[in-house]
Amino acid sequence: MQYARSVPSEKREGVQSLSRALDLLEALAASDERALSELAEETGMIPSTAHRLLASLVQRGYVARSTGNGRYRIGSQLLAVASSAASRRDALVRAARPHLEELSAQTGESVNLVLLDGLDVVYLAQAEGRHAVRMASQVGRAVPAHATAAGKAILATHPADAVLRDVERAGALIPRTPHTITDAAALGRALDRVRRDGFAIDEEERELGVGCIAAAIPAADGAAEAAISVSGPCGRVVTDAAAELGREVARHALAVSVALAAEREPTAA
Numbered sequence: 001m002q003y004a005r006s007v008p009s010e011k012r013e014g015v016q017s018l019s020r021a022l023d024l025l026e027a028l029a030a031s032d033e034r035a036l037s038e039l040a041e042e043t044g045m046i047p048s049t050a051h052r053l054l055a056s057l058v059q060r061g062y063v064a065r066s067t068g069n070g071r072y073r074i075g076s077q078l079l080a081v082a083s084s085a086a087s088r089r090d091a092l093v094r095a096a097r098p099h100l101e102e103l104s105a106q107t108g109e110s111v112n113l114v115l116l117d118g119l120d121v122v123y124l125a126q127a128e129g130r131h132a133v134r135m136a137s138q139v140g141r142a143v144p145a146h147a148t149a150a151g152k153a154i155l156a157t158h159p160a161d162a163v164l165r166d167v168e169r170a171g172a173l174i175p176r177t178p179h180t181i182t183d184a185a186a187l188g189r190a191l192d193r194v195r196r197d198g199f200a201i202d203e204e205e206r207e208l209g210v211g212c213i214a215a216a217i218p219a220a221d222g223a224a225e226a227a228i229s230v231s232g233p234c235g236r237v238v239t240d241a242a243a244e245l246g247r248e249v250a251r252h253a254l255a256v257s258v259a260l261a262a263e264r265e266p267t268a269a
Helices: 009-029 036-043 047-060 076-107 149-155 160-170 184-197 242-264
Strands: 063-065 072-074 110-117 120-127 142-144 200-203 210-216 226-233
Touching: 009 036, 009 047, 009 063, 009 072, 036 047, 047 063, 076 110, 076 120, 076 226, 076 242, 110 149, 120 149, 149 184, 149 200, 149 210, 149 226, 160 184, 184 200, 200 242, 210 242, 226 242
Parallel strands: none
Antiparallel strands: 063 072, 110 120, 110 226, 120 142, 200 210, 210 226
C-alpha cells in the first residue's frame, strides 16, 4: 500500500499564493487596466487577498498601479522578462535557420527547430521539404516530448532521475499511436540509447507512417532546451542510413550551439 506524503502547510500556502499571483497577471494581461474589485471578482479571490498579492507584484515591478485612479496594469519588469525570453528565442531561430535550410536541401525532407516546454516540445521554425509528400508542422504547436525524436533528444541531456521524476509526477505518458512509449522505465531505456548514439529516432511514435531523427543543440550546462529534427515518411527517413543521418543532424545541432555562443560573446573594442 502506498501512503500519500503530507505536504507542509507553508509549502501548500506558497504554491497557492504563486498560483493566485499568476491568475492576477493573466487577468491583467487580458486588458489595459483593472480595478482591485474587478480583479478580485474575476480571479475568485477576496479583495484583501488580491490586494496583498498585488502589492507584492507592484513592489517587484511586475504590476504597476496608476496614481490617478488606483487601477492596476502590467508592469515594466514583466515586459522586460518577456522581451528577454523573446530575444533569446529569436537568437536561437536566427542561428538555426541556415542549418535547417541546409539539412532540408541535403535530405529533401522537412527540418524542424523545437524547444522544450515542460514535458512538451514546441515547434519554433521549419524548413519545408521538397517532396510532394512531406511533413508540415505548425510553428507554435506543442506535442508531447516523449512521443517525438526531438523531445527524447533533449530529455536525454537532462539528469535521468530528474526526467523520470517529472514524468511520474505528471502521470501517464499519453499514447499518440500504438508505438508511443507509455512506460517510464521504457522511456528511461530509450533515453539511454539516445545518450549512447548522440541522436534520437521516432518511428511512428507520434504519427503513423511518420519517422523522425533528431539531435539536441548542446548547452553550456549540459541540459539542452532545443533540438533539430528531420521528419518525413518512415520509408524515407528511418532507413539503413538512419545512423548516418543522425550523425549529420548532430553535427548541425553542434554548429548551432557554436553560433549561439559566438553571438553571445562580447564584441572586442
